[in-house]
Amino acid sequence: MEYQLPIVALVCNFSGSNFTSVMLHHSDVETLFHEFGHALHSLLSRTDYQHFSGTRVILDFAETPSNLFEYYSWDYGFLRKFTKHYSTGDPIPEELVKSMLEAKNMFAATELQRQILYALIDQTLHGAQLSSPRDTSSVVADLRTEHTSWKYVEGTHWHTRFTHLVTYGAGYYSYLYAKCFAATLWKKVCQKDPLSLATGSALRTKFLQHGGAKDPADILNDLIGSDAIRNQNGGIIPDITCLAEEMKL
Ligand SMILES: [Zn+2]
Known part of the structure; x- marks a missing residue:
């Protein structure tokens, strides 16, 4: 048996680039x-x-x-190692990173509500067939009224350009799952010393090297040392505690 070396390419199209330098927005760094x-x-x-x-x-x-590696783009100790002011060369100020984090958490609950709405729309549109046909805009409008704090704007059809509804096909909820798992892993495995050998080795040997060949519940149990909750189909149920703490909900 021979090991086949993986080849991965990230093809990025960042704004603000020219042929000599690239200045990334923080959202680009996060991406x-x-x-x-x-x-x-x-x-x-x-x-x-x-x-x-x-x-x-x-x-x-x-x-x-x-989602776990996004946390590195918000960690001051890590950012200061490579981010520099474009003209002075000074590393990013700690105060700036703190302000960015505060701004990120300012509307965290609204953002979470938006993601839940997306997942609900996805589940509903791919769910059981309705007894009589309905247009998708009215489905979206009803879900918005029932589950969010803001109103549907008549005559808008933003969901028609939300391509994840097609590519994920009833799986958009997995983004919320990932946010919960990543928040737990960051807090319990990485946050104390994100660049240590111990953290890197744990992520590599207990998580990433297994790909899809190990039950995710067992991976989580090995990493965070507690029992992941399983549903009746053997799937995993995310714990929102760490994400809620982080968002100050
Ligand atoms: Zn992704």
């Missing part, structure tokens, strides 16, 4: 680390079968490494 999390999942994977390698995991767990 880069998100995609880098997917890349590491594939690069560090060591499974017997290629079909279980890297990102080839069950959907409930697929976005967890990427």
